[in-house]
Amino acid sequence: GRPGAATTTQPAAAAAGGGRSRTVISRRDFFRGGLLASLAVFAAQFGGATLAFLWPSIKGGFGSVIDVGDVNDIRNSIEQSRQPFYYGAGRFYIVAYNGNGADSTYAGLTQEGLMALYQKCVHLGCRVPFCQQSQWFECPCHGSKYNNAGEYELGPAPSGLERFALSVSGGRVRVDTSLIVPGPPRGTDTTSQRPEGPFCVGG
Ligand code: FES
Known part of the structure:
Protein backbone atom coordinates (compact mmCIF):
# COMPACT_ATOMS: atom_id res chain seq x y z
CA GLY A 1 0.00 0.00 0.00
CA TRP A 55 -17.06 77.65 -6.91
CA PRO A 56 -18.84 78.48 -3.66
CA SER A 57 -22.14 78.33 -5.51
CA ILE A 58 -21.90 74.54 -5.27
CA LYS A 59 -22.30 74.83 -1.51
CA GLY A 60 -24.91 77.60 -1.51
CA GLY A 61 -22.78 79.74 0.82
CA PHE A 62 -21.25 83.20 0.68
CA GLY A 63 -20.42 84.09 -2.92
CA SER A 64 -23.47 82.40 -4.41
CA VAL A 65 -27.17 83.12 -4.85
CA ILE A 66 -28.66 81.96 -1.56
CA ASP A 67 -32.20 80.71 -1.08
CA VAL A 68 -32.81 82.18 2.37
CA GLY A 69 -36.34 80.98 2.99
CA ASP A 70 -40.03 81.73 2.85
CA VAL A 71 -40.82 85.43 2.49
CA ASN A 72 -43.57 85.39 5.13
CA ASP A 73 -41.43 83.50 7.66
CA ILE A 74 -38.65 86.04 7.24
CA ARG A 75 -41.02 88.99 7.51
CA ASN A 76 -42.68 87.55 10.64
CA SER A 77 -39.32 86.86 12.24
CA ILE A 78 -38.21 90.47 11.71
CA GLU A 79 -41.49 91.82 13.05
CA GLN A 80 -41.66 89.61 16.13
CA SER A 81 -38.02 89.88 17.18
CA ARG A 82 -37.78 93.59 16.31
CA GLN A 83 -34.46 92.94 14.68
CA PRO A 84 -33.15 92.06 11.22
CA PHE A 85 -33.15 88.46 10.02
CA TYR A 86 -29.52 87.39 10.30
CA TYR A 87 -28.13 84.77 7.91
CA GLY A 88 -24.61 83.95 9.10
CA ALA A 89 -23.57 81.59 6.29
CA GLY A 90 -24.25 84.37 3.79
CA ARG A 91 -22.82 87.13 6.04
CA PHE A 92 -25.86 89.36 5.65
CA TYR A 93 -28.87 90.76 7.42
CA ILE A 94 -32.28 91.06 5.84
CA VAL A 95 -34.01 94.22 7.03
CA ALA A 96 -37.57 95.42 6.58
CA TYR A 97 -37.29 98.39 4.27
CA ASN A 98 -40.07 100.90 3.86
CA GLY A 99 -38.05 103.98 2.97
CA ASN A 100 -38.44 106.03 -0.19
CA GLY A 101 -35.37 104.71 -2.06
CA ALA A 102 -36.79 101.44 -3.40
CA ASP A 103 -37.01 102.79 -6.96
CA SER A 104 -34.05 105.16 -6.83
CA THR A 105 -31.11 104.65 -4.45
CA TYR A 106 -31.81 100.92 -4.07
CA ALA A 107 -33.41 100.13 -7.42
CA GLY A 108 -32.92 96.44 -8.20
CA LEU A 109 -31.75 95.64 -4.67
CA THR A 110 -34.96 95.53 -2.67
CA GLN A 111 -38.25 93.73 -3.20
CA GLU A 112 -41.47 93.33 -1.22
CA GLY A 113 -40.14 95.59 1.51
CA LEU A 114 -37.00 93.56 2.21
CA MET A 115 -33.36 94.46 1.69
CA ALA A 116 -30.08 92.57 2.32
CA LEU A 117 -27.16 94.31 4.05
CA TYR A 118 -23.58 93.01 4.18
CA GLN A 119 -22.60 92.50 7.84
CA LYS A 120 -19.12 93.99 7.33
CA CYS A 121 -18.40 97.49 8.62
CA VAL A 122 -17.24 99.72 5.75
CA HIS A 123 -14.70 101.31 8.10
CA LEU A 124 -12.27 98.46 8.85
CA GLY A 125 -14.37 95.37 8.38
CA CYS A 126 -15.71 94.36 11.81
CA ARG A 127 -19.05 92.56 11.87
CA VAL A 128 -21.67 95.13 12.77
CA PRO A 129 -24.32 93.94 15.23
CA PHE A 130 -27.81 95.37 15.39
CA CYS A 131 -28.66 97.29 18.57
CA GLN A 132 -32.12 96.33 19.78
CA GLN A 133 -32.55 99.50 21.87
CA SER A 134 -31.59 102.11 19.28
CA GLN A 135 -32.76 100.00 16.30
CA TRP A 136 -29.57 101.01 14.52
CA PHE A 137 -26.51 99.01 13.49
CA GLU A 138 -23.65 99.94 15.80
CA CYS A 139 -20.07 98.85 15.21
CA PRO A 140 -18.27 97.89 18.45
CA CYS A 141 -14.81 98.49 16.94
CA HIS A 142 -14.78 102.28 16.48
CA GLY A 143 -18.39 103.29 17.00
CA SER A 144 -19.69 103.70 13.45
CA LYS A 145 -23.47 103.77 13.38
CA TYR A 146 -25.93 103.07 10.59
CA ASN A 147 -29.71 103.31 10.62
CA ASN A 148 -31.92 100.27 10.07
CA ALA A 149 -31.50 100.61 6.30
CA GLY A 150 -27.73 100.51 6.75
CA GLU A 151 -27.35 104.21 5.91
CA TYR A 152 -24.46 106.11 7.46
CA GLU A 153 -25.28 108.07 10.62
CA LEU A 154 -22.22 108.47 12.87
CA GLY A 155 -18.55 107.55 13.30
CA PRO A 156 -15.55 106.99 11.02
CA ALA A 157 -17.28 104.84 8.36
CA PRO A 158 -16.93 106.45 4.90
CA SER A 159 -20.39 105.40 3.65
CA GLY A 160 -23.44 103.30 4.39
CA LEU A 161 -23.25 99.50 4.62
CA GLU A 162 -22.63 97.52 1.46
CA ARG A 163 -25.47 95.31 0.31
CA PHE A 164 -26.63 92.48 -1.94
CA ALA A 165 -29.45 92.26 -4.45
CA LEU A 166 -32.51 90.58 -2.93
CA SER A 167 -35.32 89.10 -4.98
CA VAL A 168 -38.54 87.30 -4.17
CA SER A 169 -40.04 84.69 -6.47
CA GLY A 170 -42.47 81.89 -5.78
CA GLY A 171 -42.62 83.04 -2.17
CA ARG A 172 -38.89 82.42 -1.67
CA VAL A 173 -36.34 85.07 -0.78
CA ARG A 174 -33.04 84.88 -2.65
CA VAL A 175 -29.96 86.95 -1.96
CA ASP A 176 -27.16 87.23 -4.50
CA THR A 177 -23.91 87.34 -2.52
CA SER A 178 -21.76 87.02 -5.65
CA LEU A 179 -21.79 90.78 -6.11
CA ILE A 180 -21.12 93.26 -3.29
CA VAL A 181 -22.98 96.50 -4.00
CA PRO A 182 -21.27 99.62 -2.57
CA GLY A 183 -23.04 101.36 0.31
CA PRO A 184 -24.89 104.62 -0.28
CA PRO A 185 -22.75 107.73 0.32
CA ARG A 186 -22.78 109.63 3.60
CA GLY A 187 -25.77 111.92 3.74
CA THR A 188 -28.13 109.34 2.20
CA ASP A 189 -31.23 109.11 4.38
CA THR A 190 -34.25 107.44 2.83
CA THR A 191 -35.91 106.40 6.08
CA SER A 192 -35.62 109.47 8.38
CA GLN A 193 -35.23 107.00 11.24
CA ARG A 194 -33.95 108.54 14.48
CA PRO A 195 -32.46 106.29 17.17
CA GLU A 196 -35.36 104.64 18.98
CA GLY A 197 -33.57 104.25 22.32
CA PRO A 198 -30.15 104.48 23.97
CA PHE A 199 -27.11 103.39 21.95
CA CYS A 200 -25.41 100.04 22.61
CA VAL A 201 -21.98 101.40 21.68
CA GLY A 202 -20.63 104.68 23.04
CA GLY A 203 -18.50 107.16 21.13
S1 FES B 1 -14.57 98.78 11.88
FE1 FES B 1 -16.53 99.51 12.35
S2 FES B 1 -16.12 101.46 13.11
FE2 FES B 1 -14.17 100.76 12.60
Whole structure:
Protein backbone atom coordinates (compact mmCIF):
# COMPACT_ATOMS: atom_id res chain seq x y z
CA GLY A 1 0.00 0.00 0.00
CA ARG A 2 3.03 2.42 0.27
CA PRO A 3 3.37 3.46 -3.35
CA GLY A 4 -0.32 4.23 -3.35
CA ALA A 5 0.07 6.35 -0.21
CA ALA A 6 2.96 8.30 -1.77
CA THR A 7 0.95 9.16 -4.83
CA THR A 8 -1.92 10.44 -2.75
CA THR A 9 0.19 12.68 -0.43
CA GLN A 10 2.08 14.45 -3.21
CA PRO A 11 -0.84 16.19 -4.85
CA ALA A 12 -2.10 17.13 -1.38
CA ALA A 13 1.23 18.82 -0.51
CA ALA A 14 1.23 20.67 -3.83
CA ALA A 15 -2.26 21.85 -3.18
CA ALA A 16 -1.28 23.07 0.30
CA GLY A 17 1.73 24.95 -1.14
CA GLY A 18 -0.43 26.55 -3.78
CA GLY A 19 -2.91 27.55 -1.13
CA ARG A 20 -0.19 29.27 0.91
CA SER A 21 1.07 31.28 -2.05
CA ARG A 22 -2.48 32.32 -2.91
CA THR A 23 -2.92 33.55 0.68
CA VAL A 24 0.20 35.74 0.41
CA ILE A 25 -0.93 37.27 -2.86
CA SER A 26 -4.40 37.95 -1.62
CA ARG A 27 -3.06 39.64 1.53
CA ARG A 28 -0.83 41.86 -0.61
CA ASP A 29 -3.80 42.68 -2.80
CA PHE A 30 -5.78 43.52 0.29
CA PHE A 31 -3.20 46.07 1.47
CA ARG A 32 -2.80 47.49 -2.00
CA GLY A 33 -6.56 47.78 -2.29
CA GLY A 34 -6.78 49.53 1.07
CA LEU A 35 -4.13 52.04 0.07
CA LEU A 36 -5.87 52.75 -3.23
CA ALA A 37 -9.18 53.14 -1.43
CA SER A 38 -7.79 55.64 1.07
CA LEU A 39 -6.10 57.54 -1.76
CA ALA A 40 -9.42 57.66 -3.56
CA VAL A 41 -11.19 58.94 -0.44
CA PHE A 42 -8.48 61.57 0.05
CA ALA A 43 -8.68 62.64 -3.60
CA ALA A 44 -12.46 62.89 -3.40
CA GLN A 45 -12.33 64.97 -0.24
CA PHE A 46 -9.54 67.19 -1.48
CA GLY A 47 -11.19 67.59 -4.87
CA GLY A 48 -14.53 68.39 -3.25
CA ALA A 49 -12.98 70.98 -0.96
CA THR A 50 -11.14 72.54 -3.89
CA LEU A 51 -14.30 72.71 -5.98
CA ALA A 52 -16.20 74.21 -3.08
CA PHE A 53 -13.44 76.77 -2.66
CA LEU A 54 -13.32 77.68 -6.33
CA TRP A 55 -17.06 77.65 -6.91
CA PRO A 56 -18.84 78.48 -3.66
CA SER A 57 -22.14 78.33 -5.51
CA ILE A 58 -21.90 74.54 -5.27
CA LYS A 59 -22.30 74.83 -1.51
CA GLY A 60 -24.91 77.60 -1.51
CA GLY A 61 -22.78 79.74 0.82
CA PHE A 62 -21.25 83.20 0.68
CA GLY A 63 -20.42 84.09 -2.92
CA SER A 64 -23.47 82.40 -4.41
CA VAL A 65 -27.17 83.12 -4.85
CA ILE A 66 -28.66 81.96 -1.56
CA ASP A 67 -32.20 80.71 -1.08
CA VAL A 68 -32.81 82.18 2.37
CA GLY A 69 -36.34 80.98 2.99
CA ASP A 70 -40.03 81.73 2.85
CA VAL A 71 -40.82 85.43 2.49
CA ASN A 72 -43.57 85.39 5.13
CA ASP A 73 -41.43 83.50 7.66
CA ILE A 74 -38.65 86.04 7.24
CA ARG A 75 -41.02 88.99 7.51
CA ASN A 76 -42.68 87.55 10.64
CA SER A 77 -39.32 86.86 12.24
CA ILE A 78 -38.21 90.47 11.71
CA GLU A 79 -41.49 91.82 13.05
CA GLN A 80 -41.66 89.61 16.13
CA SER A 81 -38.02 89.88 17.18
CA ARG A 82 -37.78 93.59 16.31
CA GLN A 83 -34.46 92.94 14.68
CA PRO A 84 -33.15 92.06 11.22
CA PHE A 85 -33.15 88.46 10.02
CA TYR A 86 -29.52 87.39 10.30
CA TYR A 87 -28.13 84.77 7.91
CA GLY A 88 -24.61 83.95 9.10
CA ALA A 89 -23.57 81.59 6.29
CA GLY A 90 -24.25 84.37 3.79
CA ARG A 91 -22.82 87.13 6.04
CA PHE A 92 -25.86 89.36 5.65
CA TYR A 93 -28.87 90.76 7.42
CA ILE A 94 -32.28 91.06 5.84
CA VAL A 95 -34.01 94.22 7.03
CA ALA A 96 -37.57 95.42 6.58
CA TYR A 97 -37.29 98.39 4.27
CA ASN A 98 -40.07 100.90 3.86
CA GLY A 99 -38.05 103.98 2.97
CA ASN A 100 -38.44 106.03 -0.19
CA GLY A 101 -35.37 104.71 -2.06
CA ALA A 102 -36.79 101.44 -3.40
CA ASP A 103 -37.01 102.79 -6.96
CA SER A 104 -34.05 105.16 -6.83
CA THR A 105 -31.11 104.65 -4.45
CA TYR A 106 -31.81 100.92 -4.07
CA ALA A 107 -33.41 100.13 -7.42
CA GLY A 108 -32.92 96.44 -8.20
CA LEU A 109 -31.75 95.64 -4.67
CA THR A 110 -34.96 95.53 -2.67
CA GLN A 111 -38.25 93.73 -3.20
CA GLU A 112 -41.47 93.33 -1.22
CA GLY A 113 -40.14 95.59 1.51
CA LEU A 114 -37.00 93.56 2.21
CA MET A 115 -33.36 94.46 1.69
CA ALA A 116 -30.08 92.57 2.32
CA LEU A 117 -27.16 94.31 4.05
CA TYR A 118 -23.58 93.01 4.18
CA GLN A 119 -22.60 92.50 7.84
CA LYS A 120 -19.12 93.99 7.33
CA CYS A 121 -18.40 97.49 8.62
CA VAL A 122 -17.24 99.72 5.75
CA HIS A 123 -14.70 101.31 8.10
CA LEU A 124 -12.27 98.46 8.85
CA GLY A 125 -14.37 95.37 8.38
CA CYS A 126 -15.71 94.36 11.81
CA ARG A 127 -19.05 92.56 11.87
CA VAL A 128 -21.67 95.13 12.77
CA PRO A 129 -24.32 93.94 15.23
CA PHE A 130 -27.81 95.37 15.39
CA CYS A 131 -28.66 97.29 18.57
CA GLN A 132 -32.12 96.33 19.78
CA GLN A 133 -32.55 99.50 21.87
CA SER A 134 -31.59 102.11 19.28
CA GLN A 135 -32.76 100.00 16.30
CA TRP A 136 -29.57 101.01 14.52
CA PHE A 137 -26.51 99.01 13.49
CA GLU A 138 -23.65 99.94 15.80
CA CYS A 139 -20.07 98.85 15.21
CA PRO A 140 -18.27 97.89 18.45
CA CYS A 141 -14.81 98.49 16.94
CA HIS A 142 -14.78 102.28 16.48
CA GLY A 143 -18.39 103.29 17.00
CA SER A 144 -19.69 103.70 13.45
CA LYS A 145 -23.47 103.77 13.38
CA TYR A 146 -25.93 103.07 10.59
CA ASN A 147 -29.71 103.31 10.62
CA ASN A 148 -31.92 100.27 10.07
CA ALA A 149 -31.50 100.61 6.30
CA GLY A 150 -27.73 100.51 6.75
CA GLU A 151 -27.35 104.21 5.91
CA TYR A 152 -24.46 106.11 7.46
CA GLU A 153 -25.28 108.07 10.62
CA LEU A 154 -22.22 108.47 12.87
CA GLY A 155 -18.55 107.55 13.30
CA PRO A 156 -15.55 106.99 11.02
CA ALA A 157 -17.28 104.84 8.36
CA PRO A 158 -16.93 106.45 4.90
CA SER A 159 -20.39 105.40 3.65
CA GLY A 160 -23.44 103.30 4.39
CA LEU A 161 -23.25 99.50 4.62
CA GLU A 162 -22.63 97.52 1.46
CA ARG A 163 -25.47 95.31 0.31
CA PHE A 164 -26.63 92.48 -1.94
CA ALA A 165 -29.45 92.26 -4.45
CA LEU A 166 -32.51 90.58 -2.93
CA SER A 167 -35.32 89.10 -4.98
CA VAL A 168 -38.54 87.30 -4.17
CA SER A 169 -40.04 84.69 -6.47
CA GLY A 170 -42.47 81.89 -5.78
CA GLY A 171 -42.62 83.04 -2.17
CA ARG A 172 -38.89 82.42 -1.67
CA VAL A 173 -36.34 85.07 -0.78
CA ARG A 174 -33.04 84.88 -2.65
CA VAL A 175 -29.96 86.95 -1.96
CA ASP A 176 -27.16 87.23 -4.50
CA THR A 177 -23.91 87.34 -2.52
CA SER A 178 -21.76 87.02 -5.65
CA LEU A 179 -21.79 90.78 -6.11
CA ILE A 180 -21.12 93.26 -3.29
CA VAL A 181 -22.98 96.50 -4.00
CA PRO A 182 -21.27 99.62 -2.57
CA GLY A 183 -23.04 101.36 0.31
CA PRO A 184 -24.89 104.62 -0.28
CA PRO A 185 -22.75 107.73 0.32
CA ARG A 186 -22.78 109.63 3.60
CA GLY A 187 -25.77 111.92 3.74
CA THR A 188 -28.13 109.34 2.20
CA ASP A 189 -31.23 109.11 4.38
CA THR A 190 -34.25 107.44 2.83
CA THR A 191 -35.91 106.40 6.08
CA SER A 192 -35.62 109.47 8.38
CA GLN A 193 -35.23 107.00 11.24
CA ARG A 194 -33.95 108.54 14.48
CA PRO A 195 -32.46 106.29 17.17
CA GLU A 196 -35.36 104.64 18.98
CA GLY A 197 -33.57 104.25 22.32
CA PRO A 198 -30.15 104.48 23.97
CA PHE A 199 -27.11 103.39 21.95
CA CYS A 200 -25.41 100.04 22.61
CA VAL A 201 -21.98 101.40 21.68
CA GLY A 202 -20.63 104.68 23.04
CA GLY A 203 -18.50 107.16 21.13
S1 FES B 1 -14.57 98.78 11.88
FE1 FES B 1 -16.53 99.51 12.35
S2 FES B 1 -16.12 101.46 13.11
FE2 FES B 1 -14.17 100.76 12.60
